[in-house]
Amino acid sequence: MNTAMLLQMAAEAGVGRFALTSAGRHYAAAELLAAAGGAAERIRASGCQFVSLLDVSSAATPVALFGAAMAGVPYAPLNYRLPADQIRALIARLDSLYLIADEDNCAAHRGDPGIGAALTSAQFLEAALAHPDPEPVWPDDPGIAVQLFTSGTTGPPKAAILRHEHLMSYILGSVEFMSAAEDEATLVSVPPYHIAGISALLSSIYAARRIVQLADFSAPAWLDLVEGEAVTSAFVVPTMLARIVEELEAGSGSRDLRTLRAIAYGGGHMPVSIIERALELFPTVDFTNAYGLTETSSTITLLGPEDHRQAMASDDEETRRRLGSVGQALPSVEIEIRDAGGEALAPGQRGEIYVRGPQVSGEYRERSAVDADGWFPTRDIGYLDADGYLHLGGRADDVIVRGGENISPAEIEEVLLTHPAVVDAAAVAVASEQWGEAVGVAVVLKSGASASADALQDLVRSRLRSSRVPEAVRFVDELPYNETGKLLRRDIKRWFA
Amino acid sequence: MTALKPGLRLKSGVCSAEVMIVKGAGETSLTCGGVPMLGADESADGAAAVAAEMNGCLVGKRYVNEDQSLEVLCIKPGEGSLAADGAPLTVKQAKKLPSSD
Numbered sequence: 001m002n003t004a005m006l007l008q009m010a011a012e013a014g015v016g017r018f019a020l021t022s023a024g025r026h027y028a029a030a031e032l033l034a035a036a037g038g039a040a041e042r043i044r045a046s047g048c049q050f051v052s053l054l055d056v057s058s059a060a061t062p063v064a065l066f067g068a069a070m071a072g073v074p075y076a077p078l079n080y081r082l083p084a085d086q087i088r089a090l091i092a093r094l095d096s097l098y099l100i101a102d103e104d105n106c107a108a109h110r111g112d113p114g115i116g117a118a119l120t121s122a123q124f125l126e127a128a129l130a131h132p133d134p135e136p137v138w139p140d141d142p143g144i145a146v147q148l149f150t151s152g153t154t155g156p157p158k159a160a161i162l163r164h165e166h167l168m169s170y171i172l173g174s175v176e177f178m179s180a181a182e183d184e185a186t187l188v189s190v191p192p193y194h195i196a197g198i199s200a201l202l203s204s205i206y207a208a209r210r211i212v213q214l215a216d217f218s219a220p221a222w223l224d225l226v227e228g229e230a231v232t233s234a235f236v237v238p239t240m241l242a243r244i245v246e247e248l249e250a251g252s253g254s255r256d257l258r259t260l261r262a263i264a265y266g267g268g269h270m271p272v273s274i275i276e277r278a279l280e281l282f283p284t285v286d287f288t289n290a291y292g293l294t295e296t297s298s299t300i301t302l303l304g305p306e307d308h309r310q311a312m313a314s315d316d317e318e319t320r321r322r323l324g325s326v327g328q329a330l331p332s333v334e335i336e337i338r339d340a341g342g343e344a345l346a347p348g349q350r351g352e353i354y355v356r357g358p359q360v361s362g363e364y365r366e367r368s369a370v371d372a373d374g375w376f377p378t379r380d381i382g383y384l385d386a387d388g389y390l391h392l393g394g395r396a397d398d399v400i401v402r403g404g405e406n407i408s409p410a411e412i413e414e415v416l417l418t419h420p421a422v423v424d425a426a427a428v429a430v431a432s433e434q435w436g437e438a439v440g441v442a443v444v445l446k447s448g449a450s451a452s453a454d455a456l457q458d459l460v461r462s463r464l465r466s467s468r469v470p471e472a473v474r475f476v477d478e479l480p481y482n483e484t485g486k487l488l489r490r491d492i493k494r495w496f497a
Numbered sequence: 498m499t500a501l502k503p504g505l506r507l508k509s510g511v512c513s514a515e516v517m518i519v520k521g522a523g524e525t526s527l528t529c530g531g532v533p534m535l536g537a538d539e540s541a542d543g544a545a546a547v548a549a550e551m552n553g554c555l556v557g558k559r560y561v562n563e564d565q566s567l568e569v570l571c572i573k574p575g576e577g578s579l580a581a582d583g584a585p586l587t588v589k590q591a592k593k594l595p596s597s598d
Contacts, residue, residue: 001504005517009572013556141504165503172519172570174594177557186596199598207596235598264597290597299597331592 001168003145004069004138006206007033007062013178014208021185021212021229022059029205032062035128037136039067042127048098048116050147054078054087054109055102056215057192060121062201063128064100065146069164072142073098076159077193078149080105081483088112090149093159093365100124141165146198147365148294151486159365160294169358170297171202173332180209183259187225187234189214194484196267199298200235209233219247223255230259235290237267237485238274245277257282266290266299268485269392269410271417271424272324279312291326291390293378295369297359301335301390303327318385324414325389333357336375337384350383350408352396381408398489400429401437402467409489412439412470415463416456421449424479428489430472430496440472440496444479472496498524499534506572507534511546514554514575521567529554530577550585552578560586 010019011030019029043051051068053061054077068075076094078087080102091097091109096116099109103120110118119127145164149157186204188211190197204211212229214222217240225231236244241263248255263278263285270289279287286305292298303326311323329335336344337351345351354375362369362376370376381393393408400407409427416425423446430440445451453473461469474495480488499507505518509529516527516534527534531547554560556574561567562581568589569579579586 001517001519005570005572009556012573140506141502168519172559173591174597176591176593196598203596203598209596233596262596264595266597286595288595288597302594302597304595330594 001141001164002069002138003164003167003171003202004036004066004136005168006171006202007036007066008136009177010205010208017182017208018210019205019208020059020062021210022057023213023215025059027059029208030134031129031132032059032066032205033136034132034134035063035125036066036070037133038131039063039124039128040070040136040138041131041133043067043071043073043098046098046117048073048096050074050076050094050096051098051100052076052078052091052094053100053121053192054080054105055100055121055192056080057188057197057213058121058125058215060100060125061192061197061213062205062211063125065198065201067128069142069145070136070138072139074144074147074161076147076149077198079191079193084108090157091115094147148193148195148198150294151482151484160361161363161365162294162297162361163363166297166359166361167199167202169332170199170299171206173359174299174330175203175206177206178208180204180207183230184232185210185212185229187212187214187222187229187231189217189222189240190235190237190267190484194267195292195294195298196235196237219243223247223257226257226260227255232259233262233264234260235264235266238265238270239268239481239485241265241270241278242274245274245281248281249277260285262286262288262305264288264290266292266326268487269394272414273417275308275323276312279308289326291392293380295360295362295376295378296333296355296357297361299330300333300355300357300359301326301329303389321391322385322389325385325391327390328388329390330357332359335384335390337382345383347384347386350381350393350406353378353380353382353390353392398428400427400439402432402439403435405467407439407468411464412441412460412468415460416441416443419451419456419459421445421451422456426479426487426489426492427470428493428496430493432471438471439468440474441470442474442476442479442492442495444476498526499536501525501527501567507536508573509575509577510535510541510544512551512575512577513573514571514577514579515573516554516560516569516579517572519559519568519570521569525567526582527569528580529575531580532577546577550578550580551576554579555588559589559591561589562586565589
């Protein structure tokens with residue numbers, strides 16, 4: 001299979017619609033198809049083995065993604081926010097590379113070892129539009145579609161591989177062709193090197209939903225685009241939603257956001273307090289929580305709009321708790337919770353999340369993490385409730401082991417966030433002579449509010465077992481997140497060292 | 498008979514339909530309008546369509562055989578209906594999911 005097929009189908013069936021709005025210009029799917037075809041010719045001619053975009057999103061993003069697919073080489077977008085030496089180290093792993101970058105990065109990296117061709121995003125897009133191929137051909141199955149470097153919060157970045165079959169399985173299994181209404185427009189503000197940025201392009205093109213790109217996220221810019229482009233849906237990571245909520249609660253100016261019908265969120269842990277405030281601010285919007293990993297071609301579980309409404313309206317504690325879950329598995333995805341010995345656990349029991357299905361790659365450049373039966377260990381901790389709703393409890397590597405007892409940071413963080421003075425909290429392992437590890441928490445208080453360490457310790461003691469009570473409490477102005485909303489626990493641990 | 502493999506594209510010999518194999522492998526007689534489907538560089542031999550097998554196939558729909566060991570995606574619509582080894586393929590019903598990206 002080849003993901004280029006998705007764009008070709010959209011180009012033929014989506015006549016009269018726009019597929020993309022970028023920097024104020026509209027593009028039809030047929031125009032993107034022809035541009036990608038033109039780009040593919042030059043990629044092929046260069047003889048390069050990889051295509052990388054090292055820039056914010058623009059019309060060059062889908063042209064590079066599909067152009068690489070047509071040329072039959074992996075698309076390996078890079079994080080433009082990384083320091084130059086780290087970018088250079090990643091480029092060395094992409095020999096030889098067709099690099100498409102912003103002007104500064106193009107100048108800085110065009111001479112790096114491994115570079116086969118280097119051009120700016122503007123040059124790349126201009127050439128593709130000026131020399132299109134409206135009837136591109138491509139190999140039926142070129143194998144690897146995308147190579148993404150994981151964010152490396154726990155070690156050096158791993159090169160995760162997604163084959164065309166994985167991405168196609170995900171799209172065909174979860175998106176109905178041309179299912180978007182003619183007025184639908186989706187706001188894409190995740191960066192192009194994030195799996196959600198890639199799946200957003202594929203899904204919306206196949207659904208014939210116009211993509212509106214926001215290159216550099218800020219809450220006011222996001223809200224301006226919703227209004228200005230009559231946006232109907234959006235995907236955001238938790239930190240983005242938190243900023244949007246804060247911006248709206250601060251009430252700066254009046255906005256007409258009535259076109260907005262759906263918000264999907266994922267890519268990190270969403271505090272329940274944020275989603276509750278968002279539901280109040282957008283009472284008519286459908287909220288969907290998506291959980292997935294790079295290695296699973298994006299979404300594997302969904303908490304849909306109806307789940308959100310039921311949980312909000314329910315008095316039943318179990319149902320209410322689902323608002324903090326990531327929902328149920330997609331129809332083509334299986335989930336199993338296993339203990340440290342690899343045995344499957346019953347509902348309600350916490351362990352490592354394993355996943356299986358045609359969209360699951362679990363493959364890295366160096367090795368495959370999938371077992372003989374096709375199960376991929378996510379290294380995420382969680383449990384399934386009796387109805388199959390998945391509750392996450394953080395990364396396996398972040399589990400705090402206190403005197404042989406496994407403690408999930410999420411349990412403690414959820415309790416701390418119920419305190420009216422607390423806006424953000426992170427629990428990490430701190431060294432303890434007596435227990436090996438103990439719980440340390442970093443807490444951000446609402447401006448003007450106060451809470452003592454004793455009060456927070458008492459709160460945890462009243463709700464959880466005594467082993468969960470933080471030994472160390474540290475008050476900070478903010479917690480460290482990376483640009484896609486992943487909490488940098490390594491940095492927090494250093495505060496307690 | 499055609500050796501199927503995922504990604505392979507085939508076109509109808511009697512109408513404008515085209516399909517891509519999503520799942521399934523091995524020698525199979527895949528027909529559209531009752532006439533074997535063709536590879537990219539094959540051309541129709543003029544065989545007439547079977548009238549009873551001209552009920553159409555819709556672009557973007559996935560068609561499966563009875564045990565779902567074969568799945569094809571209709572990538573261009575046509576008047577012919579799809580069948581494998583003489584048995585008609587049916588539309589794979591999908592649960593409607595909210596957009597998550």
